Amino acid sequence: xxxxxPVESPGPAPSPGRTAAGPSDAPAPTPLPAPAPAxxxxxxxxxxxxxxxxxPAPAPAPAPxxxxxxxxxxLPPTPAAIAAALRDRIARxxxxxxxxxxxQAELSQEFGVERGRVRQAxxxxxxxxxxxxxxxxxxxxxxxxxxxxxxxxxxxxxxxTLVALGPRLVRAFAASEVRIDALCLTAESLIPAVSEAxxxxxxGSLRPDSVDVRILLPSRSIDLAFPVAASGExxxxxxxxxxxxxxxxxxxxxxxxxLTGLRQSHGTKVSVAFRTVPFTPPVKLYVLNGSEALFAYxxxxxxxxxxxxxxxxxxxxxxxxQLFPYDVTHGPRDEVFVAQSARWFEGLWQTxxxxxxxDG
Numbered sequence: 001x002x003x004x005x006p007v008e009s010p011g012p013a014p015s016p017g018r019t020a021a022g023p024s025d026a027p028a029p030t031p032l033p034a035p036a037p038a039x040x041x042x043x044x045x046x047x048x049x050x051x052x053x054x055x056p057a058p059a060p061a062p063a064p065x066x067x068x069x070x071x072x073x074x075l076p077p078t079p080a081a082i083a084a085a086l087r088d089r090i091a092r093x094x095x096x097x098x099x100x101x102x103x104q105a106e107l108s109q110e111f112g113v114e115r116g117r118v119r120q121a122x123x124x125x126x127x128x129x130x131x132x133x134x135x136x137x138x139x140x141x142x143x144x145x146x147x148x149x150x151x152x153x154x155x156x157x158x159x160x161t162l163v164a165l166g167p168r169l170v171r172a173f174a175a176s177e178v179r180i181d182a183l184c185l186t187a188e189s190l191i192p193a194v195s196e197a198x199x200x201x202x203x204g205s206l207r208p209d210s211v212d213v214r215i216l217l218p219s220r221s222i223d224l225a226f227p228v229a230a231s232g233e234x235x236x237x238x239x240x241x242x243x244x245x246x247x248x249x250x251x252x253x254x255x256x257x258x259l260t261g262l263r264q265s266h267g268t269k270v271s272v273a274f275r276t277v278p279f280t281p282p283v284k285l286y287v288l289n290g291s292e293a294l295f296a297y298x299x300x301x302x303x304x305x306x307x308x309x310x311x312x313x314x315x316x317x318x319x320x321x322q323l324f325p326y327d328v329t330h331g332p333r334d335e336v337f338v339a340q341s342a343r344w345f346e347g348l349w350q351t352x353x354x355x356x357x358x359d360g
Contacts, residue, residue, distance in 0.1 A: 101140050102139065104122070160322060165286065173201065183345060184281060299317070
């Protein structure tokens with residue numbers, strides 16, 4: 001038995017009396033004519049267009065070249081940076097006296113931060129006298145000159161150094177060329193204030209092209225007027241002096257590292273210099289961009305809450321010293337004070353100061 005063809009169907013069964021191989025009496029079927037060849041080329045089948053995704057995934061960012069560090073993720077603005085941005089709008093007249101400040105919800109959305117940071121920024125501006133006091137649910141307004149915390153002439157009232165210095169430095173770093181001159185007993189208050197400004201640079205809210213910082217501190221080789229041991233015993237006096245020197249040098253290292261880090265992370269031109277003077281500063285002075293001077297008295301006190309290893313001392317508490325601000329835009333009196341402060345600092349720097357040398 002032959003196999004069936006799986007493709008072609010079998011022909012009709014043979015008639016009785018005839019073999020399957022014999023001739024048939026029926027006329028052979030007339031073959032159909034072959035189709036005429038096509039005159040043109042065969043059509044090319046066109047595939048159906050693929051449906052594009054509604055939201056195509058964005059192309060990945062190109063990787064940085066080998067050896068080049070990836071840029072840091074932008075940080076959210078600090079309260080000081082938010083206050084600086086609003087302060088700039090007030091100074092440029094974008095927000096005028098009597099205008100309402102945007103709500104905390106609007107500012108929170110604009111700066112991409114939580115409301116707590118906006119609230120701190122508004123509190124700082126209110127303390128400076130730039131905003132009027134507000135009632136619950138009603139945004140504050142831009143204050144008139146001499147309103148709230150401002151003295152006659154528009155100068156903000158003095159505030160503790162640790163509170164006032166940060167916002168002032170943030171505002172100074174808004175300039176393209178930043179110049180900071182400081183005379184102080186230690187850099188205890190400068191470190192958090194400079195950090196506020198540097199965070200603003202990292203977040204992108206501040207973009208200085210250059211930063212030039214000069215700091216005068218007491219010499220290690222002199223007998224300080226303060227801090228000193230209250231007892232006057234040589235052993236305790238040496239311990240107090242050694243403690244102050246260690247603090248001074250560690251603060252210098254932190255400040256230098258914080259500022260020079262901008263050179264690598266943002267390409268900012270940075271110059272940081274430390275020199276010493278042969279006396280104990282009874283005051284602290286900061287001159288910012290040649291247009292503002294901040295002045296405070298060191299208040300001397302006796303303290304015995306220094307820990308088990310530190311004797312009773314006669315010392316100061318610099319962060320709480322009231323900082324008096326003077327700005328050249330606030331009239332002739334302030335303008336003269338700023339100019340004289342800058343000249344006094346320059347005279348010390350160029351004449352009796354010496355290069356600061358760290359242990360190790």
